[in-house]
Amino acid sequence: MTTQELYEKLKSIQEPKGYFFNGDMQMTMDLLESLLVNKERYGYMACPCRLASGDRELDRDIICPCVYREPDVAEYGACYCGLYVSQDWNEGRIPHVTVPERRPSDKLLAALLGGED
Amino acid sequence: MSHSTPITLYALSTCIHCKHTKEYLERCGVPYNCIFVDKLTGDEKKSMVEQIKKINPKLSFPTLVINDEVIVGFKEKEIEEALRNL
DSSP states (O other), rough: OOHHHHHHHHHHHHGGTEEESSSSSHHHHHHHHHHHHOOOOOOOOOOOOSSSSSTTTTTTBSSSTTTTTTHHHHHHSSSSSEEEEEEHHHHHHHOOOOOOOSSSSHHHHHHHHHHOO | OOOSSEEEEEEEETOHHHHHHHHHHHTTOOOEEEEEEEEHHHHHHHEEEEEEEHTTTTTOOOOOTTTTTTESSOOOOHHHHHHHHH
């Protein structure tokens, strides 16, 4: 699947849910490219901005769209990696801030120690 | 190839914020070491994660170390100021 195909497929699914792609198209396409890289690498679309373990079950919470997207977009107008944003964020009605990591670090440690080959 | 520089960037090769941090450091023309933790494997990866956890308990990326200052996330102003204090 190409980045463009992924873009069109996801856009039609996610926008009706209120999740819009980042208006910075270069950033959006880079992130979609990274999702395809992770799909190839791990077999699932792990969040490009989080360290995946390679164990799908332990990484379930960071498979895009991650479980943290909803609270992050609600609070900051953007998800952690910046792929999905709110309309307000895209139209500059809310400030663009660095979204802090919501995922508990022990999940990552468990995934890395548990998921390692 | 590692530089002798007080700047180390712990990053992920797929992370856009890490990419923007790298681009910013390159625009500033400062030498830095970049470690793509997602490209490491086995014990090397685990010990690197343990090392990062000491300076950034959230284990998030980018984690940028300038001298002994730790900047988590691509925060241009904080990086600019830390570089000025070098």
